[in-house]
Amino acid sequence: MNDFAAVYEQGHVRELSREELLTYAGIGFTWLHIESADPNLHSLGDVALPEIVAGALTAAETRPRCDAVDHGAILNLRGTALEKTEDTDWLVSIRLWVQRGRVISFSRMTLGAFPKVRAAFLRGELADPGDLVSLLAREISLELDPHVAALSDELDDCESALETENIYGLRRTVAQVRSAAISFRRFVAPDRDALDALTSLNFPWLAAEDVLHIREATDRFARMAEELEAVRERAALIHEQLTDLxxxxxxxxxxxxxxxxxxxxxxxxxxxxxxxxxxxxxxxxxxxxxxxxxxxxxxxxxxxxxxxxxxxxxxx
CATH class of the missing domain: 1.20.58 (Methane Monooxygenase Hydroxylase; Chain G, domain 1)
Structure with missing residues (x-):
């Protein structure tokens, strides 16, 4: 189990142990991130959380979502993995419990955007939960954007090959692109909906500037969802052309x-x-x-x- 625990207090950041953070009684902003690939992990043990929150953070299968619980929010997002393996999906989840002055996050694999968010926190650039959530949403969308663009470029190459009637091997390439587009869109559109729901909850820890950054990420997710839908339709058309040829x-x-x-x-x-x-x-x-x-x-x-x-x- 890989943990990251730190506190932002009066412009300074200190890394703490998990035990120190759980017993922290100051007024600073704390972030506890837990990463574990153990499929038998069903609870956070020493972390005092409502049962519904603990279940949402450690669920084996998740989809992007945002739900208000008391004065906090359960936020699940999907983003690209830092290191993709053959037995994992393209996108991995990060689950967050966000309250005023505290964020607890959990993931089963390292998110590609996590190192940048962690570094920004250690530099003292994230002073509250709104800053962390908005930066995380932006980095996830920025990490995913090149992968979506690459799918579109790959289809452009397939269409160019069709013009030269060089169709050998294209069926497998088109099928792979279409499969990847479907896999991406399965979570990109819910990412957009989850962030859109978050901005409508009007939490006091979510500043106006944070809302603008989150909406920027939401727009990027919406654009990617539209592009993935276009890629899927183009792939279907190319497949029909290949069949005709x-x-x-x-x-x-x-x-x-x-x-x-x-x-x-x-x-x-x-x-x-x-x-x-x-x-x-x-x-x-x-x-x-x-x-x-x-x-x-x-x-x-x-x-x-x-x-x-x-x-x-x-x-x-």
């Missing part, structure tokens, strides 16, 4: 095979007829007969090919 290629190749088979059908009949081991085959004992048959077969093939050309069956 593959069908067209199969039809075209099937046509070529049919043309070749049709050309060789009369030639096979001629050679089969002349190759019978019976008496009476014309010109069987003439030295020029073989080349005569070859020339006749070539002529028949050219006639059939010309007929296909006249019917415009050879055009793409």
């Amino acid at each position: 593959r069908t067209e290629l199969v039809d075209q190749r099937s046509l070529y095979i049919a043309i070749v088979a049709f050309i060789f059908l009369p030639l096979t009949f001629i050679t089969g007829l002349l190759g019978m081991n019976v008496e009476g085959i014309p010109f069987a004992h003439h030295p020029w007969a073989f080349w005569g048959v070859v020339a006749f077969c070539a002529l028949v093939g050219l006639v059939v090919l010309g007929w296909f050309g006249m019917r415009h069956w050879l055009k793409r």
Whole structure:
């Protein structure tokens, strides 16, 4: 279990142990962050919290949300992980219990935005819970924005490849982009809704400047949600185009095979007829007969090919 505990008091920041922070009786702003990947952790033990709050902080599965409890707020957000592993989602959750003068946060993996927020707290830039929440929301949205833009850029590359008809391998790429967009949007839109709900609660510890910063992050989340929806729709359209192109290629190749088979059908009949081991085959004992048959077969093939050309069956 990785803990971070510190207090901002009269312009100075001090890191404390978990025990020291839990027994702190001053008037400063305290922040306790707990990080544990233990799936059996269902309570915060020595941290005195209402049962509903403790359950919300340590729930195994969470979605972004914001709920008022007494004079505090339960805030769950999702952001990119600091280090993504193969067995985890793109986005990890951070759960916060925010009150006047105190923030308790919990996560099962390190959030990508957490080191920046922690550093800002240690520099004394976060003087109250509103500052911390607004900075966290902004950093989460800024961390996520390049990933969403990268999905759109990747689809641009796929569309360029379609123009050159270089479709091999694109189906898997488009499917991966679409899956990532769906995964992102699953939590980006609720992040927006949770922050929007927070600004409407009018807590006294949420200053007007903090509300502006949170709304800025909310707008960024809203824009990302719209872009992810566009990426998903574009991916579906590209997938349809790929399916049409593959069908067209199969039809075209099937046509070529049919043309070749049709050309060789009369030639096979001629050679089969002349190759019978019976008496009476014309010109069987003439030295020029073989080349005569070859020339006749070539002529028949050219006639059939010309007929296909006249019917415009050879055009793409």
